Amino acid sequence: MDAPATPLKPAVAAGQPVDRPSREQAEAAVRTLIAWAGDDPNREGLLETPARVAKAYGELFAGYGQDAEAVLSKTFKEVGGYDDLVLVKDIPFYAHCEHHMVPFYGKAHIAYLPHDGVVGLSKLARLVEVFARRLQTQETMTAQIIDAINENLGPRGAAVMLEAEHMCMTMRGVKAHDVKTVTHRFTGVFAEDRVEQDRFFAMVAGRR
Structure with a gap:
């Protein structure tokens, strides 16, 4: 069994940085959700699911690491x-x-x-x-x-x-x-x- 994840600090005001859990904590959370849904996170088909979900979340929520100002920083004046x-x-x-x-x-x-x-x-x-x-x-x-x-x-x-x-x-x-x-x-x-x-x-x- 995995060690229990360290409790996270309360969320701060909207738009401010948050304390992100480790990759290991994220994968442990996925295993917990699988078990809560009623399946066995240790069966063969689900063993690698927590790692896959954590990796997928890195892509699905990549916007938190992106900056709109940087995206729009270059403009063209000769039009x-x-x-x-x-x-x-x-x-x-x-x-x-x-x-x-x-x-x-x-x-x-x-x-x-x-x-x-x-x-x-x-x-x-x-x-x-x-x-x-x-x-x-x-x-x-x-x-x-x-x-x-x-x-x-x-x-x-x-x-x-x-x-x-x-x-x-x-x-x-x-x-x-x-x-x-x-x-x-x-x-x-x-x-x-x-x-x-x-x-x-x-x-x-x-x-x-």
């Missing part, structure tokens, strides 16, 4: 005078609900009106990954993405929309299938001008 809407749509993402720790997944659509240059298009997809690979709610993730764009790019306006299916609704609870949750947020010109909002929705829908 031939282009100052109209930039839209990257249908960015796939996979996140985990912070309430049940089961996945929710879908697509993100991001648009902004440049003020002083543009950012590489792939960086917007990377930005989504920064926040998706954490324990999340869709509402919080929507706000985090647009706040990062505003803080680091200073655009004249920004728009973010997420469409996702939540496994906490399909695998458990009400077991409602094919239900999508849509969240969006507008800032700057998009928040002030309904025409710009409509243009954003039309472009996301592929009507322009």
